[in-house]
Amino acid sequence: MADNPDIGVLTPYARSLGIELAEWEDGIPVMQVAFVEAVEGRPEHYHGGATGGLLETAGYAALRAELAKRERAAVLKPINITVQYLSAGKSQASFAKGRVTKLGRRSANLTVEAWQDDRSRPIATAVMNVLMGEPEG
Amino acid sequence: MSEPQKFDPATATPFLTSRGHPGWLGMRYSQHGDDWVELELPWREDLLGEEGQHVLASGPILSLMDMASGLAIWKAMDKFEAIATLDLRVDYVRPAREGAAVFGRSQCYRITRSAAFVRGLAHDGDADDPVAHIQAVFMKIGGGPKRELPNG
Numbered sequence: 071m072a073d074n075p076d077i078g079v080l081t082p083y084a085r086s087l088g089i090e091l092a093e094w095e096d097g098i099p100v101m102q103v104a105f106v107e108a109v110e111g112r113p114e115h116y117h118g119g120a121t122g123g124l125l126e127t128a129g130y131a132a133l134r135a136e137l138a139k140r141e142r143a144a145v146l147k148p149i150n151i152t153v154q155y156l157s158a159g160k161s162q163a164s165f166a167k168g169r170v171t172k173l174g175r176r177s178a179n180l181t182v183e184a185w186q187d188d189r190s191r192p193i194a195t196a197v198m199n200v201l202m203g204e205p206e207g
Numbered sequence: 208m209s210e211p212q213k214f215d216p217a218t219a220t221p222f223l224t225s226r227g228h229p230g231w232l233g234m235r236y237s238q239h240g241d242d243w244v245e246l247e248l249p250w251r252e253d254l255l256g257e258e259g260q261h262v263l264a265s266g267p268i269l270s271l272m273d274m275a276s277g278l279a280i281w282k283a284m285d286k287f288e289a290i291a292t293l294d295l296r297v298d299y300v301r302p303a304r305e306g307a308a309v310f311g312r313s314q315c316y317r318i319t320r321s322a323a324f325v326r327g328l329a330h331d332g333d334a335d336d337p338v339a340h341i342q343a344v345f346m347k348i349g350g351g352p353k354r355e356l357p358n359g
Contacts, residue, residue: 127266
């Protein structure tokens with residue numbers, strides 16, 4: 071889709087974990103990960119770290135999409151993340167989508183939700199603050 | 208009364224990190240005390256964050272601290288009991304050095320009947336110069352009479 075820029079949302083870490091772009095929704099990428107051994111914590115459930123990694127990736131993806139729309143270039147650096155685990159992630163695909171709650175000049179505030187088969191019942195949410203540095207060179 | 212079950216992070220860690228997400232990350236036991244555990248996450252090129260920058264992604268630090276926190280709680284309780292992360296906050300105070308292993312040290316400072324509270328830090332060699340600080344709350348799951356997991 072022409073409206074959706076190639077924003078290189080996947081870091082080496084995200085690719086290695088198996089996170090993929092599921093679809094674009096209202097100009098924001100929805101990220102997904104299949105239930106594979108790399109995300110498993112206790113048997114048949116997601117590890118909290120893997121769910122957190124999906125949330126973070128979706129948060130950065132939403133921010134990159136927003137920056138691309140405004141033709142802004144920035145080096146993104148994490149300030150912090152708070153993850154709330156709402157229910158156990160079961161052995162099926164998980165999805166996550168972020169929202170840029172505030173876009174400032176130097177930092178952005180993002181909220182992210184992750185869900186499985188029932189989108190109205192998120193399995194985890196996150197709030198992130200990201201520093202936007204000047205691109206090098 | 209049977210013998211109280213002792214929890215030894217040094218022997219439990221290799222078992223817990225042999226597969227699944229912790230196995231994929233390659234976490235290793237580093238050291239522990241009465242109520243804290245430190246794990247090591249060896250440097251890996253495929254765990255980098257932003258393209259073009261040789262900086263460890265923030266996700267693996269979240270996983271490392273989640274795992275170290277769980278172990279710290281089991282050490283503080285001195286038994287293996289099913290727990291689930293309720294919330295976890297990570298402040299990334301500086302990037303980890305390129306090529307350096309990252310160590311995650313978490314301390315369980317309070318356990319109630321249903322919850323366990325932890326705080327900790329991640330560092331890349333010098334614990335006095337952390338790369339991240341964390342705070343988290345875990346819930347005991349199953350409630351009521353304690354449920355033991357196999358191979359605990």
